[in-house]
Amino acid sequence: MSINATLIGQMITFALLVWFTMKYVWPPLMQALEERKKKIADGLASAEKGKHEMELAEKRATALLREAKDQAAEIVSLAQKRANEVVEESKQTAKEEGERIVAAARAEIERELQQAKEGLRQQVAVLAVSAAEQILQKEVDQKKHREIIDNLGKQLGQA
Amino acid sequence: MATEEHGSGGATGYIVHHLTPLSTGEGFWTLHLDTLFFSVFLGGVFALLFRKAAERATSDVPGPLQNFVEMLVEFVDAQVKDSFHGRSALIAPLALSIFVWVFLMNAMDLIPVDLLPDIAKTIGLDYLRVVPSTDLNATFAMSISVFFLILFYSVKVKGPIGFGKEMILTPFHSVWMIPFNLILKLVEELAKPVSLGLRLFGNMYAGELIFILIALLPWYVQPLLSFPWAVFHILIITLQAFIFMVLTIVYLSLAHEEH
Numbered sequence: 001m002s003i004n005a006t007l008i009g010q011m012i013t014f015a016l017l018v019w020f021t022m023k024y025v026w027p028p029l030m031q032a033l034e035e036r037k038k039k040i041a042d043g044l045a046s047a048e049k050g051k052h053e054m055e056l057a058e059k060r061a062t063a064l065l066r067e068a069k070d071q072a073a074e075i076v077s078l079a080q081k082r083a084n085e086v087v088e089e090s091k092q093t094a095k096e097e098g099e100r101i102v103a104a105a106r107a108e109i110e111r112e113l114q115q116a117k118e119g120l121r122q123q124v125a126v127l128a129v130s131a132a133e134q135i136l137q138k139e140v141d142q143k144k145h146r147e148i149i150d151n152l153g154k155q156l157g158q159a
Numbered sequence: 160m161a162t163e164e165h166g167s168g169g170a171t172g173y174i175v176h177h178l179t180p181l182s183t184g185e186g187f188w189t190l191h192l193d194t195l196f197f198s199v200f201l202g203g204v205f206a207l208l209f210r211k212a213a214e215r216a217t218s219d220v221p222g223p224l225q226n227f228v229e230m231l232v233e234f235v236d237a238q239v240k241d242s243f244h245g246r247s248a249l250i251a252p253l254a255l256s257i258f259v260w261v262f263l264m265n266a267m268d269l270i271p272v273d274l275l276p277d278i279a280k281t282i283g284l285d286y287l288r289v290v291p292s293t294d295l296n297a298t299f300a301m302s303i304s305v306f307f308l309i310l311f312y313s314v315k316v317k318g319p320i321g322f323g324k325e326m327i328l329t330p331f332h333s334v335w336m337i338p339f340n341l342i343l344k345l346v347e348e349l350a351k352p353v354s355l356g357l358r359l360f361g362n363m364y365a366g367e368l369i370f371i372l373i374a375l376l377p378w379y380v381q382p383l384l385s386f387p388w389a390v391f392h393i394l395i396i397t398l399q400a401f402i403f404m405v406l407t408i409v410y411l412s413l414a415h416e417e418h
Binding site: 002003004005006007008009010011013014015016017018020021022024025026027028029030031032033035036038039 | 184186187188189190191194195198199202205206209210212213214216217218219221225228229232233236248249251252253255256260291294295296297299300301303304
């Protein structure tokens, strides 16, 4: 158990070991630990920030949604109004068209009536003439009679 | 039984054989080759392992080795921060070296007592003591180095005059008490390395001795005793390494304190 030169050898070994640890082991490890600490702190901070941003975005989204709903409601009410207008308009148009058609039909009827009257008038005139011809047969001043018949025709036309 | 192999001296011969170091040289210039070899080897294991971890240290997800090394480093760093309030680039690495090195040297205790000496015998080495911390030279080498650091920092922080004043004027601040103070302080300062070195040596020496004594018993009794003792020793080797480290930190932080 004697103390001897081994002590010196051990002291040198110890000194070298401590020097080595101090120079080459401790600093890189501490640096890595510090860096990781910083990284984790940054990560936590950015997570916090992200959370905050998400909250803001959610708020914004809610606001946008509400706005969109309002707009949609407005558009729907406008569309309904417009539809009513269109229906009214088409009702009006249809009514006008109907009236127009009825008027045209009436005009047509009037016109055909006139035509029929004219045709009848002429036929009556021809019948009258031929009847008169047959009655009078002879000695008839054809010219004179024609005049009389025409007058008659006119009177018929006026009737 | 082991005594048969070392027949010449019986049980006593076996114990003495196990406690005799492999040495060379005469008188003071004797070198305990086994102590030197194992402590340098274990120091090398520590240095290479930790250097490897330090080289690859990243702030990203650490691997298993880096994780383990970081755990130790943070543990030591926390101890240093607890007791030492100054700033020093030396103390934390010093504490780490002490803790791991002492732990590794103590851990040689857990290798079966006859294994390495018997292997050594086959290559022609008659004696081999495998636990460096059962050698007073190894424990005192560390405690005396720590003592020098205590002196160095005391003088550096307090100045030669401040340190001298502390040596002669505490704890009793009176000119008449100077010799008494000086004796007290000398004992106090010298007790630090002596207790530090002897505590570690005593624990490991006693532990190793008990392993050797257990090895003398019949083979069917040995596991019953050596297993619990080895389990208990896992605690002892860690605790002794821890105590050595913490006391070093405490002594050095006392040296940094001004009175």
